[in-house]
Amino acid sequence: MADIKTILCIEDDLFIGEMYARSLRQAGYTVDLIPDGQKGLEAALAKTYDLILLDILLPEKFGTEILKQLRGGKDLVPHSRILILTNFSQDEESRIAMQNKADGYLIKADITPRKLIDIIKSLQKVEP
Amino acid sequence: MDHYYGARKGSDMAIANHEYFDHYKRSAITLIVLSQIIGACLAGGAAMFAWQTLSVNPLNAFTLGLVVLIAVNIVFGFVLFAVVSKPFKLLAQAVAHVSKDPVVTPPPMLDAVRYEHSGLKALIQTVYELAISSGKNVDEPNAQANPEPTGIYQQIAADLPCGLIALGKNGAILYANHIAPVKVTSEGGQTTTLQFEQNNSLTTWLADCEANKVRDTHLWQRVADHLPGEEGRRIFDVVGYYQKESPAGVAAILVAFDRTTMYESDQEDMDFIALAAHELRGPITVIRGYLDVIKNDMTTKFTPDEQELFDRLQVSSERLAGYVNNILNVSRYDRKQFITHLAEDNLVDIIKTLIPDLALRARTQRRKLTFSIPQGLPNIAADRSSLGEVVTNLVDNAIKYSHQDGEVLISAAVKDNAFVEVTVKDGGIGIPESVVGGLFNKFYRSHRSKQSVGGTGLGLYICKAIVESHGGSIWVRSHEGEGSTFGFTVPIYSTVAAKLQAGDNQNKDITQRSEGWIKNHAMYRR
Numbered sequence: 001m002a003d004i005k006t007i008l009c010i011e012d013d014l015f016i017g018e019m020y021a022r023s024l025r026q027a028g029y030t031v032d033l034i035p036d037g038q039k040g041l042e043a044a045l046a047k048t049y050d051l052i053l054l055d056i057l058l059p060e061k062f063g064t065e066i067l068k069q070l071r072g073g074k075d076l077v078p079h080s081r082i083l084i085l086t087n088f089s090q091d092e093e094s095r096i097a098m099q100n101k102a103d104g105y106l107i108k109a110d111i112t113p114r115k116l117i118d119i120i121k122s123l124q125k126v127e128p
Numbered sequence: 129m130d131h132y133y134g135a136r137k138g139s140d141m142a143i144a145n146h147e148y149f150d151h152y153k154r155s156a157i158t159l160i161v162l163s164q165i166i167g168a169c170l171a172g173g174a175a176m177f178a179w180q181t182l183s184v185n186p187l188n189a190f191t192l193g194l195v196v197l198i199a200v201n202i203v204f205g206f207v208l209f210a211v212v213s214k215p216f217k218l219l220a221q222a223v224a225h226v227s228k229d230p231v232v233t234p235p236p237m238l239d240a241v242r243y244e245h246s247g248l249k250a251l252i253q254t255v256y257e258l259a260i261s262s263g264k265n266v267d268e269p270n271a272q273a274n275p276e277p278t279g280i281y282q283q284i285a286a287d288l289p290c291g292l293i294a295l296g297k298n299g300a301i302l303y304a305n306h307i308a309p310v311k312v313t314s315e316g317g318q319t320t321t322l323q324f325e326q327n328n329s330l331t332t333w334l335a336d337c338e339a340n341k342v343r344d345t346h347l348w349q350r351v352a353d354h355l356p357g358e359e360g361r362r363i364f365d366v367v368g369y370y371q372k373e374s375p376a377g378v379a380a381i382l383v384a385f386d387r388t389t390m391y392e393s394d395q396e397d398m399d400f401i402a403l404a405a406h407e408l409r410g411p412i413t414v415i416r417g418y419l420d421v422i423k424n425d426m427t428t429k430f431t432p433d434e435q436e437l438f439d440r441l442q443v444s445s446e447r448l449a450g451y452v453n454n455i456l457n458v459s460r461y462d463r464k465q466f467i468t469h470l471a472e473d474n475l476v477d478i479i480k481t482l483i484p485d486l487a488l489r490a491r492t493q494r495r496k497l498t499f500s501i502p503q504g505l506p507n508i509a510a511d512r513s514s515l516g517e518v519v520t521n522l523v524d525n526a527i528k529y530s531h532q533d534g535e536v537l538i539s540a541a542v543k544d545n546a547f548v549e550v551t552v553k554d555g556g557i558g559i560p561e562s563v564v565g566g567l568f569n570k571f572y573r574s575h576r577s578k579q580s581v582g583g584t585g586l587g588l589y590i591c592k593a594i595v596e597s598h599g600g601s602i603w604v605r606s607h608e609g610e611g612s613t614f615g616f617t618v619p620i621y622s623t624v625a626a627k628l629q630a631g632d633n634q635n636k637d638i639t640q641r642s643e644g645w646i647k648n649h650a651m652y653r654r
Contacts (some may be wrong), residue, residue, distance in 0.1 A: 015414045087409035091403045109409035112420035
């Protein structure tokens with residue numbers, strides 16, 4: 001899989017979204033920040049991203065639903081990796097259901113932008 | 129079989145079973161006395177008749193009387209035997225009939241009114257009822273036992289306000305009432321939809337009973353029949369009764385009480401905690417994130433004083449994040465939603481990831497943090513993020529309850545060839561003996577709450593839960609005024625590898641995948 005260069009960040013919290021976008025851009029990535037679930041899904045399908053950072057509690061469309069549409073049946077984004085980034089503690093079953101469709105699942109409060117960049121770098125080394 | 133039941137009503141009016149023998153004895157004695165009187169009269173009459181009317185000499189007349197007496201006694205003897213032994217004959221017939229004798233014995237005919245009056249009918253019916261209640265089928269002695277309840281029993285089973293499932297020896301469902309959480313399989317059989325925990329399932333219980341028990345009762349709490357969010361999800365408390373060699377072929381009976389309403393309000397509490405945590409974590413993310421950004425961009429410009437303040441901000445934000453995790457973990461643990469998933473890991477690697485945070489915490493609070501961890505410790509079976517939380521909580525406490533410039537020592541060693549033991553030692557205020565016992569309880573903060581220190585009182589409680597879910601144990605040794613040592617053990621991976629891989633397919637899959645799976649929290653933990 002190609003090196004990660006372009007990133008779609010679907011995140012409705014402006015502070016958090018801009019924080020990630022700022023640090024990721026500084027680290028050399030191209031970042032599109034979209035604060036809305038429905039528009040985020042459209043963007044993910046319209047353009048080829050190397051990585052999608054996906055929040056769960058989003059306006060218009062939940063991250064769980066976006067993931068289901070992207071990877072529920074046929075994989076519509078085979079060229080992308082997906083990292084779930086959330087602060088919402090889901091029950092185990094729903095979390096495992098997401099696990100099978102995504103490449104990672106992170107609690108935002110437990111990472112900093114710097115750690116996120118480390119994780120993205122390590123993600124690149126791992127074949128999905 | 130109906131005529132046995134049908135006649136029962138009439139016989140209730142007659143003789144009860146416990147009165148039967150006295151009644152029978154009275155009849156027999158009357159019969160014997162009467163027969164003797166009749167015999168004596170006949171013999172005497174014959175002797176008198178021969179002597180007076182036929183003018184036989186008295187000796188010969190007496191001899192004739194004696195002969196008549198013997199003859200009459202023999203005849204009466206046979207008649208008496210037949211009458212007196214008749215109940216035993218019928219009783220023996222009935223017993224042979226219900227005991228599935230290889231020679232098929234017809235049931236005794238009891239329709240005569242005298243049997244009803246004598247109480248014999250009732251007695252024999254009792255034999256039948258005992259045979260039926262012990263599971264033997266009277267009408268079809270050679271047929272297989274039929275566990276399908278009939279008549280009134282079926283009605284009762286169907287109308288029970290709780291789920292009722294009868295399981296055969298192989299665990300197959302023999303009967304389930306309409307409330308029971310079961311579904312029809314593609315093969316046409318039935319299977320329960322209850323979602324038991326992997327290590328406390330119906331199958332493991334049945335296997336354990338089969339191997340070790342004659343009778344057993346088991347309770348499962350909070351067992352759901354569907355995934356959350358699925359239509360018609362119910363949550364049950366389930367009681368299982370096991371009986372080996374049960375006559376009807378029913379190995380176990382499950383009674384499932386629907387507790388959905390009660391547990392759903394728990395679920396709402398959980399949802400509240402999850403949402404509250406989500407709210408708290410938003411600002412924490414931003415604070416930690418921007419502090420990290422500032423650290424990157426700005427700290428070269430800070431004065432030493434500013435640097436100190438900045439570090440304190442960072443430490444506080446990290447502790448705050450840790451406490452929110454403690455609250456969530458405790459909430460999950462109390463709802464039996466907390467499971468650690470163990471994978472092969474290395475203690476040194478785990479601790480290395482914690483060092484920057486721990487060192488900063490120690491430095492800003494003027495404690496000396498020392499590590500004494502030998503090289504070459506064997507790999508352990510660990511849930512990395514959970515175990516990290518244990519170490520962080522213990523170090524956090526050691527810092528809290530020790531003196532300025534005091535040392536906090538983290539060491540590790542192999543214990544009993546099966547565990548790696550980690551200890552966190554401080555030379556702080558220590559814990560009085562009287563309160564050590566309750567230290568791992570929820571909200572237990574003992575005398576320390578008088579000190580000017582924060583904390584939720586949840587830290588040690590969740591540490592204990594995490595360590596025990598690893599199969600290890602946690603302990604404390606302390607002298608008041610001299611400091612405390614907390615220690616915990618986790619199993620060496622090689623000692624549990626086979627068990628981990630054999631016991632749980634899902635876990636095996638996770639273990640295999642864990643290398644390629646990125647996570648910073650207990651993805652697989654509840």
